Amino acid sequence: MTIRRLAGYGPALVLTLSLLALWELYVRAGHVSVQVLPSPIAIIQALINNWSVIYDNTLQTLLETVLGLSIAALLGLLLAITLDISSWMRRSIYPLLITSQTIPIIALAPLLLIWIGYDIRPKLIVVTLYCFFPIAVATIDGLASAEPELIKLLHSMRATRWQILRLVRLPGAMPAFFSGLRIAAAYSVIGAIFGEYVGAEKGLGIYMQRAANSFATINVFAAILVTTILSLLLFGLVSLIERIALPWYHGTVARW
Amino acid sequence: MKSRTRLWLSIGIPVLLIIIIVGAFLWQQHAASSGVQTTQNPIVTPESQCATLGKSTPQQLTSMNLALDWTPNTNHTGIYVALAQNWYRAEGIDLHLLPYSASVTPDVLVSTGKADVGVSFTEGIVADAAVGQPVVSIAAIIQHNTSALVTLADSGLTRPSDLDGKTYGGFGSPYESAVVGLVIQKDGGKGQFRNITLSVDAMQALESHRIDFVWVYEGWEVIQAQRQGVKLNIFPITSYGIPDYYTPNLITSPTEIKQKPELLRKFMLATACGYEYARTHPQQAAQLLLSSPEVPAGTFPDPGLVLASQAYLSPRYADPARKWGLQDAAAWHAYPQFIMDSGGVLDASNKPVHNMNLDALYTNQFLP
Numbered sequence: 001m002t003i004r005r006l007a008g009y010g011p012a013l014v015l016t017l018s019l020l021a022l023w024e025l026y027v028r029a030g031h032v033s034v035q036v037l038p039s040p041i042a043i044i045q046a047l048i049n050n051w052s053v054i055y056d057n058t059l060q061t062l063l064e065t066v067l068g069l070s071i072a073a074l075l076g077l078l079l080a081i082t083l084d085i086s087s088w089m090r091r092s093i094y095p096l097l098i099t100s101q102t103i104p105i106i107a108l109a110p111l112l113l114i115w116i117g118y119d120i121r122p123k124l125i126v127v128t129l130y131c132f133f134p135i136a137v138a139t140i141d142g143l144a145s146a147e148p149e150l151i152k153l154l155h156s157m158r159a160t161r162w163q164i165l166r167l168v169r170l171p172g173a174m175p176a177f178f179s180g181l182r183i184a185a186a187y188s189v190i191g192a193i194f195g196e197y198v199g200a201e202k203g204l205g206i207y208m209q210r211a212a213n214s215f216a217t218i219n220v221f222a223a224i225l226v227t228t229i230l231s232l233l234l235f236g237l238v239s240l241i242e243r244i245a246l247p248w249y250h251g252t253v254a255r256w
Numbered sequence: 257m258k259s260r261t262r263l264w265l266s267i268g269i270p271v272l273l274i275i276i277i278v279g280a281f282l283w284q285q286h287a288a289s290s291g292v293q294t295t296q297n298p299i300v301t302p303e304s305q306c307a308t309l310g311k312s313t314p315q316q317l318t319s320m321n322l323a324l325d326w327t328p329n330t331n332h333t334g335i336y337v338a339l340a341q342n343w344y345r346a347e348g349i350d351l352h353l354l355p356y357s358a359s360v361t362p363d364v365l366v367s368t369g370k371a372d373v374g375v376s377f378t379e380g381i382v383a384d385a386a387v388g389q390p391v392v393s394i395a396a397i398i399q400h401n402t403s404a405l406v407t408l409a410d411s412g413l414t415r416p417s418d419l420d421g422k423t424y425g426g427f428g429s430p431y432e433s434a435v436v437g438l439v440i441q442k443d444g445g446k447g448q449f450r451n452i453t454l455s456v457d458a459m460q461a462l463e464s465h466r467i468d469f470v471w472v473y474e475g476w477e478v479i480q481a482q483r484q485g486v487k488l489n490i491f492p493i494t495s496y497g498i499p500d501y502y503t504p505n506l507i508t509s510p511t512e513i514k515q516k517p518e519l520l521r522k523f524m525l526a527t528a529c530g531y532e533y534a535r536t537h538p539q540q541a542a543q544l545l546l547s548s549p550e551v552p553a554g555t556f557p558d559p560g561l562v563l564a565s566q567a568y569l570s571p572r573y574a575d576p577a578r579k580w581g582l583q584d585a586a587a588w589h590a591y592p593q594f595i596m597d598s599g600g601v602l603d604a605s606n607k608p609v610h611n612m613n614l615d616a617l618y619t620n621q622f623l624p
Contacts, residue, residue: 035484036464053554056284063281066274110359114368118354199357207554209358212457213327215480216557237273245266 038218047222054219057207058226064120064192064203065230068127072184075128076135077177081165083136084143101133105191109198123195123203130191131184135177142176143169175249178242185234189227305624306529309343317350318519323362323374324353328551329476330565331397331504332375333541334531334573334580336551340544341533343526349519353550366391366509372516373523377503379431379600381617382592386601386609391509393618394524395581396502397531398475398572401494403503405439406478407469408462409487416491417445425467428453431600435498436471438598442497459486475569480561499590502583505618517622524581524622531573531580538570539563583618592617 020040026032027039034042047054079097083090105126112122146169154164196205204223211219242249324332335353338344344351354362354371362374363381367389376384376391384391407413413422416439426432437447454461458470459477463486472478474490481488494500506527508520534541542563546556556562574580592614595601599608 033463035460050554056288056553059277059281059284062277066270066277070270070274110357113357113360114364114370117370198359199355201355202552206355206552209356210327210552210555211557214555214557214561215457215459215484217460219554219557237269241266241269244262244269247262 035215035217038221042218043221043225046218047225050219050222054204054207054222054226057202057204057223058230060200060202061189061192061196061204061227062230064123064127064195065188065234067120068124068192069131069184069188069234071124072128072131072188073135073181076132076180076184077139079132079136080139080143080173080177081170083140084169085161085165097133097136100129103129105129105194109195112195113199118199118201123192123200126195127188127191130187130194134183134187135180138176138180138183139173142173145176146172174246175242178238178246182235182238182242185238186231188234189231193227305525306343306532309341309346309526309529316348317345318348319350319352320344320373320519320523321352321354321365321371323365323371324356325362325375325377325504326356328545328548328555330542330545330562330569331475333534333545333566333569334397334527336530336545336548337533337541338526338530339550340548341530343529344523347522347526349523349526351523355552363389363391363507366507366512369509369511372512372519373506373508375504376507377505378501378588378591379429379503379595381505381507382595382601382612382614385612385617387604390616391507392513392616393502393505393507393583394520394622395506395527396583396587397504397506397581398502398569399575399578399582400572401498401500401503402474402492402569402572403471404474404478404490404492405436405469405471406462406481406488406490408465409489411468411489413468414489416440416443416496419469420445420448421450422468423450423452423466425452425454425458425461425470427458427471429600430602431595431598432471434595434598434600435493438498438594439491439493439496443491475565475572479564479568480558483558483561483564499587499594501587501591505583506581513619520622521624525624528580528624534566535570535573535580538566541570542566579623581623582620585615588614588618 024039024041027034027037027042038046079093083093083097108129109122109126112125116122116125150168150172151164154168159167192203193205193208196203197209200206204227208220208223211217211223322335328336335351339351354365361376361380362371363376363384365371366374366376367384373394374391375397376393378393381391381393405416405419407419413419419436419440424432424436426436433451436449436451440449441447452467454467454470458472459481461467462470471493474492478488478490506524512520542565545551545566546559546562574582592601593611596608596610596612601609603609
């Protein structure tokens, strides 16, 4: 990473730090009770003090997140390919795909708990439901927008449908797939937390609830901090993999 | 990098990540399970019935699920005492506590058979009967109602009649307005107020000055506020015309009563001994709750709150010279009838229910 790229993060860093400083000062000035809004420094202290408990819960959430996200990525990719291969499938499944996103998860999650139980499965379902849609839709678009000239060229060489998919359309859809995956990665932690919030033995979601019930607002914020860091890390990891997998894309497209 | 290396890397990194996280998770679980040791403190039990409990040889264990109504707190102390003393095991019960869920009530878990017993409250039990999901109260955990309307001391709202026209932060139940309205009326007010349903902690909302008064328990929220130096005006609802009633209660389902009466009797013996111990030994009982391996770590950031709350609650588990858990017909008629009369009980199609067989809602038959 060059200095120039690093410097690109400067404005974001300055803005974040000044907002945090403003927050710290506002709380210190005594405008608001610590029970209502703890200061950033106090939150970091609480995180350090409760680290062993928070770590335990974080692992649970992280496990649900990465497993759910992986299932969603595979499912999204498979669905996209299936829908792309046959227009018959596309017409029958695509509406269902969209319908799946109209289910209010806030209503579904408690039912999953009653149907399945308190283990990890209902959480995986919630994460997968949250995450597979952006991946599937982005990949479908990516597959559809393959360059027609290349396909014609392969046709002229008597390539089969599978060969065209493997050599042209799938590689061409990869940038779109990764866009979807990045959106999903940003959502995935929230999905896991939501799945836990309705009932779990362990995890950041239930930890937040427990902390709120025992009037430890500061621990709720400590858990939020962990959630944010996890989401950013996952997002960063997906970007990194994208960079490794698609060097040609990153060489030609200017990045923000 | 060659394209093949790139492909392997982009598949390998996520796989490696998953392996690392699963590994860390399993390792943590392993560490946690080997770290937990069953604490066995020999305790002289107060009642003769309970004295024999720990001594009998453990028989074949029957698994039993108990659904909690909230994160562990001093309402549950007796259960944690009995767990710590191995009294459930002595009765042949392998008790598993289902964690509290904000969106699935213990009543639903009990009536669907996911839990054998649960912790609920009178209004909930009446509402369950109204919507055709009957549960039965098998014990009153606390003998008298300990809930109160509270305002901040600096709000200048020093008596219930001051609450007219003010904002109430509630939990969105149909019977709330009736109860709050009557409390205000009994004090000479009109009983008109703004009702806002909160999804956040009531005391937090109160302290933020966004609302004027809330309905909380004296044994938990009020003690917590005192420990934080927040001054409150407290109006216990039973001092303002609301009939006394039981909250919380232990519940089970009619099916369970029909199919496993013997198991329920054994469960109640161990539980009653737990509460009897907690009633007579507040300090030790609070310690057992605090150190219970069944309580998730981090539940009690302030052990002092548990000790203070236990000191408040222990004498209220049972009246002097009365056994723990007993329920009277009077308590099961007056208050439930009052909330039904005021339209606070709705059936499955959201129509008010005005009468039901209240005697079917509770039983003392499983108490030792």
